[in-house]
Amino acid sequence: MVRIDTELLSNRRVAEGYFELRFRWPAAGRPAPGQFLTVRAREGSDPLLRRPFAFASHDGTRDEATIVIQERGSATRALATLEAEAKLDLLGPLGHGFAFPERGTEPVLVAGGIGVGPMLFLRAALEAAGTKSRFVLGARTAALVPEALLPRGAGVEVRTDDGSLGAKGTAADAVTALLPEARAALYACGPAPLMAALDRIATERGWPYQAAVEEWMACGVGACMGCAVPLKSGGFLRACADGPVLDGRLVKWD
Amino acid sequence: MVRIDTELLSNRRVAEGYFELRFRWPAAGRPAPGQFLTVRAREGSDPLLRRPFAFASHDGTRDEATIVIQERGSATRALATLEAEAKLDLLGPLGHGFAFPERGTEPVLVAGGIGVGPMLFLRAALEAAGTKSRFVLGARTAALVPEALLPRGAGVEVRTDDGSLGAKGTAADAVTALLPEARAALYACGPAPLMAALDRIATERGWPYQAAVEEWMACGVGACMGCAVPLKSGGFLRACADGPVLDGRLVKWD
Amino acid sequence: MGLNDATRAPGGAERDPFAPDLSVRIGPLVLPNPVGVASGTFGYGEEYAALLDTDALGAIYTKAVTVEPRAGNPAPRLAETPAGLLNSIGLANPGLETFVRDKLPALRARRCRTIVNVAGATVDDYVRVVEGIEASGGVDGYELNVSCPNVKSGGMAFGTDPRLVALVTESVRRATKRALVVKLSPNVTDIAETAHAAEDAGADAVSAINTLVGMAIDVKARRPRLAMKTGGLSGPAVKPVGVAAVYRVSRAVKIPVIGLGGIMTAGDALEYLLAGADAVQVGTATFVEPDAALRVLEGIEAWMRENRVARVADIKNLLEE
Amino acid sequence: MGLNDATRAPGGAERDPFAPDLSVRIGPLVLPNPVGVASGTFGYGEEYAALLDTDALGAIYTKAVTVEPRAGNPAPRLAETPAGLLNSIGLANPGLETFVRDKLPALRARRCRTIVNVAGATVDDYVRVVEGIEASGGVDGYELNVSCPNVKSGGMAFGTDPRLVALVTESVRRATKRALVVKLSPNVTDIAETAHAAEDAGADAVSAINTLVGMAIDVKARRPRLAMKTGGLSGPAVKPVGVAAVYRVSRAVKIPVIGLGGIMTAGDALEYLLAGADAVQVGTATFVEPDAALRVLEGIEAWMRENRVARVADIKNLLEE
Ligand SMILES: Cc1cc2nc3c(=O)[nH]c(=O)nc-3n(C[C@H](O)[C@H](O)[C@H](O)COP(=O)(O)OP(=O)(O)OC[C@H]3O[C@@H](n4cnc5c(N)ncnc54)[C@H](O)[C@@H]3O)c2cc1C
Numbered sequence A, B: 001m002v003r004i005d006t007e008l009l010s011n012r013r014v015a016e017g018y019f020e021l022r023f024r025w026p027a028a029g030r031p032a033p034g035q036f037l038t039v040r041a042r043e044g045s046d047p048l049l050r051r052p053f054a055f056a057s058h059d060g061t062r063d064e065a066t067i068v069i070q071e072r073g074s075a076t077r078a079l080a081t082l083e084a085e086a087k088l089d090l091l092g093p094l095g096h097g098f099a100f101p102e103r104g105t106e107p108v109l110v111a112g113g114i115g116v117g118p119m120l121f122l123r124a125a126l127e128a129a130g131t132k133s134r135f136v137l138g139a140r141t142a143a144l145v146p147e148a149l150l151p152r153g154a155g156v157e158v159r160t161d162d163g164s165l166g167a168k169g170t171a172a173d174a175v176t177a178l179l180p181e182a183r184a185a186l187y188a189c190g191p192a193p194l195m196a197a198l199d200r201i202a203t204e205r206g207w208p209y210q211a212a213v214e215e216w217m218a219c220g221v222g223a224c225m226g227c228a229v230p231l232k233s234g235g236f237l238r239a240c241a242d243g244p245v246l247d248g249r250l251v252k253w254d
Numbered sequence C, D: 001m002g003l004n005d006a007t008r009a010p011g012g013a014e015r016d017p018f019a020p021d022l023s024v025r026i027g028p029l030v031l032p033n034p035v036g037v038a039s040g041t042f043g044y045g046e047e048y049a050a051l052l053d054t055d056a057l058g059a060i061y062t063k064a065v066t067v068e069p070r071a072g073n074p075a076p077r078l079a080e081t082p083a084g085l086l087n088s089i090g091l092a093n094p095g096l097e098t099f100v101r102d103k104l105p106a107l108r109a110r111r112c113r114t115i116v117n118v119a120g121a122t123v124d125d126y127v128r129v130v131e132g133i134e135a136s137g138g139v140d141g142y143e144l145n146v147s148c149p150n151v152k153s154g155g156m157a158f159g160t161d162p163r164l165v166a167l168v169t170e171s172v173r174r175a176t177k178r179a180l181v182v183k184l185s186p187n188v189t190d191i192a193e194t195a196h197a198a199e200d201a202g203a204d205a206v207s208a209i210n211t212l213v214g215m216a217i218d219v220k221a222r223r224p225r226l227a228m229k230t231g232g233l234s235g236p237a238v239k240p241v242g243v244a245a246v247y248r249v250s251r252a253v254k255i256p257v258i259g260l261g262g263i264m265t266a267g268d269a270l271e272y273l274l275a276g277a278d279a280v281q282v283g284t285a286t287f288v289e290p291d292a293a294l295r296v297l298e299g300i301e302a303w304m305r306e307n308r309v310a311r312v313a314d315i316k317n318l319l320e321e
């Protein structure tokens, strides 16, 4: 974990309201897919808190990394307008990333909306390790699909709610369409309804399911107990320090 | 009085921490020297309030005006970094400006530090009306003198506390050096000690003294009673609506 | 560059058959819409008249009026804090007589409802102000500012003692049949108690919140920023405190609750309305954007259209708990 | 790009013959410097250890410890508000037994002073936690969090009733001779009363302020942002309220006052010290900048050098009134 003042290398719009920020990132802080960083979007008290974003890629040879962000409120709006050479106050990598799939299982990566960042990173890491994976991206509509970022090659599917790109339907539909007897290992990041749907599929079919969760965060390092993720068994885990990657079958999604 | 979203035309550094902002300003809002505007430095709550700045010039033929600002805190820092074409949320002209000197009096314009803006505007307006004036600028040191903005021509003097530009001394010293029997009309904007010193001179010599005051402001239009300027006679005037130009001999300066 | 059309009427010209009812009832008074401007931030309605159409407001709550003229507190009276404003204006006002003679006629000439904010050091002061205005023909209503320090009870504000709140409300109630609003102080252990006291004593509504006690220090000068040392905190910083207060008060009393504190946008106002308010006031925001109250009103109306909410009073029932 | 050297010791290597004394006495305890990290924002000292030198802190005030383990409140527990943070963590903690077994040894291994924040639903709960820790060898001191709702007195917080504050302070006082700090709630009519009660009952110091009651509503979802509806407001937004509270409390009691609420910078801390605090705590700021407390400390020391102030306790005498 490092806290650095680093430099933005580029900022490009990759879909409607989606931006890819590329920045210098030191070797000392090598991130794993699923891990995240927090950024102070600007000086002063508006916004006040650091904001968490998942790593979307890391290039260890060039000391660069990226995040993909969606404009939602004041922090993401400020980040979206930053230009190359802007300073970035970053803290990371934080939390626990995805574990690689067990031998004999086929990794199925599911990204819902802005959940795409960590899944892209995982896809690249699996590929680098010689592991093939399926990649399903679900979005509301074509304009919200960051096509330039999508992995090339086989096994990449897009679903949109309105059918404007890829087949009409949700990412969960695509997963349901897989053969029940496949030995899939689910990996996902996306909105709660998607995560819950995958939970049902995974539980039914006995598939492992690694879910990257999102919760409001204050500290990002496990100190404040603010980012509680409720478990089906009762009790909570901290999204930041126990997650963000958790066993999706244990999480209470609603 | 108009509230407009206007465009910054240029922003240039004119001394250490001093910037001249030039912007479009509509004919409907013709300002008089001594009047001011308020600006919302940026969206959001940091800083929260609009900030007051005196008009430093107005060009009615080109629909342009300027202010000269000094970086002090969050609002002026934000304004100092704005670039041409930035949007500016402005409200003005506000308050009452300077009255022209009575016939037979010689206007002596005294600017202390960042008080220079309104005095420059007054000098230009007097000149346009064919009225000669003396102009004295006092600053701590040469670096804080916006030389590019200083009026050309006779009767312009600079005083610095450390003697690094012009004679060593204060702007009040320069005024004291005037002949007591001169029929001077003092006009001033600057820090309280300067304003108080001019008050003593004006009172002693029976000179009229129009002082542009500064007070913390919330509304800028006379509604909140926040910008109270204490009077020697007891009671208060509102800097924004009764001033900012007040009879300097009535104000309690300490 | 374009002049802001601050005077545009809310609602607009599009013909949507669904027209939400924006009116709000406060005792005998019907406000045309729920968005007023808060006491002390809008003078007596004159200063901002050039910048927005005051007739479009739900109500003007005036700067406090006291029996005698008051010059107000020593300067400085203002200090900005993070997302907040500290003030110690100190009830600067021309006094009852001048108010009735110079300010009231102009206020009456506006189409907008006027609620006069009343302050004093004793119960009798409040009664005298209200009687004085009633004698001159009255206004639409009164808002009792019970948050100023009360000499008789040792400098504690009226508004922190339920018995004093009851006493002042009761006494003013006898002096007027018009809409009577009691403005609650948030500087209490339990705001529901003072709200109850006001309701039982005959108030038609309560408004919450007045400012929080706060202080800021100029470290360089080693002096309090305000000449009075402490002052009242307003602005976005206090919004969560105000919303919590309105939530609590609206569950404790049956009379309408007027919510305020840090409302900058329609979203902020809707927080208050969802929390249980029947109307709102916009204060500090007007300093930032003179037409803030009208933008808030437009936003509330748009939201009601979008969500097919028929009456303002229905909004509070939409909070899922 | 450069790694922030968050572990740099305050002061630095330059030899200035003037060396201000940063130490602060709280009853029997001497803190090496006035800047601690606030309860609930620093866990039990482990999580942030990679990001700053915890040994350089004046003290770690731990997350609250209760007798039994607590899972905490339902999620969501956090909401950002203008310049503020609302939380409803709900005293999530491993409970006394696990704390003593798993957390305390690591805390003791640090050179930094540790003050355990103690909470409970009854007076007996507080006493049991302190006795349990004392029995295991103790820590440097205790801070009583009396702001949590008390079942016995109808859900009102202990901290709002001076008699309950006195009772819990007195009872804990009998259980320990170590530094005993009572943390005051700002949600009261007069914080001087609870401060007095704590002092009279034997507290070595009071700390102020805990969080303000606040609420935020998600207008789109029409739901309170926090699952518990209301929560505690912290951060810059509350700083003026905290400074006013410390100003008042420090003039009401003779024991040291520890100031907190919205301290982000050394300037903010100096506001508290000038207002009358003897020490400060940094809470929410640590979330924003993990090394905030150490930057605050550096800034205080630099200011003391520049202004030739010999001891922290002298700062409060510099306020010109
Ligand atoms: C571990 C983790 C990884 C994340 N990775 C990414 C990422 O790769 N790309 C990305 O764009 N976003 C990511 N997010 C979400 C991102 O942190 C928020 O979108 C961001 O904080 C919003 O800040 P804002 O100031 O722009 O919006 P705000 O003004 O704070 O919020 C705007 C709206 O967005 C919603 N929202 C914002 N943050 C959250 C949250 N944490 N939980 C639930 N709802 C929220 C709320 O509805 C809110 O009203 C991640 C969050 C977590 C916890």
Ligand SMILES: Cc1cc2nc3c(=O)[nH]c(=O)nc-3n(C[C@H](O)[C@H](O)[C@H](O)COP(=O)(O)OP(=O)(O)OC[C@H]3O[C@@H](n4cnc5c(N)ncnc54)[C@H](O)[C@@H]3O)c2cc1C
Pocket: B036, B047, B051, B052, B053, B054, B055, B067, B068, B069, B070, B071, B072, B073, B074, B075, B076, B077, B114, B117, B118, B213, B214, B215, B216, B217, B239, B244, C080
């Ligand atoms: C009528 C009027 C005309 C003005 N004209 C000009 C002008 O032409 N050019 C210019 O640079 N400034 C002018 N000012 C001052 C200007 O408004 C402030 O410098 C500005 O508001 C500072 O905002 P900030 O956020 O940068 O600083 P803040 O963070 O608000 O303040 C920084 C520090 O500056 C000082 N300060 C700021 N504002 C005031 C004030 N109003 N009164 C006293 N002290 C203050 C305080 O010591 C404060 O600690 C004028 C003020 C008034 C009332």
Ligand SMILES: Cc1cc2nc3c(=O)[nH]c(=O)nc-3n(C[C@H](O)[C@H](O)[C@H](O)COP(=O)(O)O)c2cc1C
Pocket: B218, B224, B226, C038, C039, C040, C041, C063, C064, C085, C087, C089, C091, C117, C144, C145, C183, C209, C210, C211, C233, C234, C235, C236, C238, C260, C261, C262, C263, C281, C282, C283, C284, C285
């Ligand atoms: C400058 C100023 C003056 C005020 N004067 C009064 C007053 O005379 N009477 C009163 O009841 N409230 C007064 N208030 C309080 C406001 O009416 C309102 O309760 C408070 O500011 C919170 O709302 P806001 O955050 O929208 O400003 C004043 C507030 C400010 C900022």
Ligand SMILES: Cc1cc2nc3c(=O)[nH]c(=O)nc-3n(C[C@H](O)[C@H](O)[C@H](O)COP(=O)(O)O)c2cc1C
Pocket: A218, A224, A226, D038, D039, D040, D041, D063, D064, D085, D087, D089, D091, D117, D144, D145, D183, D209, D210, D211, D233, D234, D235, D236, D238, D260, D261, D262, D263, D281, D282, D283, D284, D285
């Ligand atoms: C997430 C969080 C958890 C907290 N938990 C506790 C606690 O367990 N005990 C306590 O006395 N105060 C607790 N507090 C209050 C802080 O210690 C402090 O009083 C408050 O946050 C104000 O300081 P700040 O503005 O610097 O954060 C908590 C605050 C936050 C933000």
Ligand code: FES
Pocket: A216, A217, A218, A219, A220, A221, A222, A223, A224, A225, A226, A227, A238, A239, A240, A241
């Ligand atoms: S954000 Fe603080 S524990 Fe997770």
Ligand code: FES
Pocket: B216, B217, B218, B219, B220, B221, B222, B223, B224, B225, B226, B227, B228, B238, B239, B240, B241
């Ligand atoms: S700033 Fe409001 S009256 Fe002058």
